[in-house]
Amino acid sequence: MKLHLLAGTVTAVALLTTQGLLGTAEAGPCSVSPVSYSLWVTPGFSCTITDAITTKTFSNFSFTSPTGLTASQFTVQVDPQPPASSAGLLFTTAGLIAPPTSDAVIDFTVSTPGANLDDASLAIAGSVTGDGTVTVGENVNPAGAGTLRLQQSIPGSPNDVGHVVFAPTNSVSVIKDATSIAFTGISSLSVIQEDFSEIGVPEPASLALLGTGLAGLGLFRARRRKTA
Secondary structure: OHHHHHHHHHHHHHHHHHOOOOOOOOOEEOOOOOEEHHHHOOOOOEEEEEOOOOEEEEEEEEEEOOOOOOHHHEEEEEOOOOOOOEEEEEEEEEEEEEOOOEEEEEEEEEEOOOOOEEEEEEEEEEEEEOOOEEEEEEEEEEOOOOOEEEEEEEOOOOOOEOEEEEEEEOEEEEEEEEEEEOOOOEEEEEEEEEEEEEOOOOOHHHHHHHHHHHHHHHHHHHHHHHHO
């Protein structure tokens, strides 16, 4: 009996580790179909998106709501239609509706093996009537570069900023605050699209070849000067 219990325990731990729930396994691919965001806020969870340039790892997910919403009222997946040379996440919800006022805060971190990340973009979708408004404000924190601000609103606002550029880095943390407010009208947020562009980082061998080529060019020019 003890052996059976031990075997069952080992199997359960192996499953949890494989799914990233214990945070000890390598991150698996992020889901390409909608899944409950409550699964991603599990401590230690992370996932990856790989493209032709690099692999982005998304981690440190969290969710809070001062108006009582839950992470299970949101879904998340790989953005199926990102901007060119970008990859990111698509959040959807049917819970951010006003009246009454609704408010949700979503945090996460995106990282790459090298200094590949160089911009972030934000887009939203939803609907409003009457005095209803929807706003997603976001603090983008590239490693070592301070805080940049993104914002998208329905209806649009002069303060809206949908794209920020920063010096290439290997890590960006994001804090997004989504609010839906209405008194005599109705407002709802349905989609948050978050993407990050990347640049290629030369491999060490490529850098060495480039250095050798430049040195050779310098030597060639020096010889030409001597023979002139």
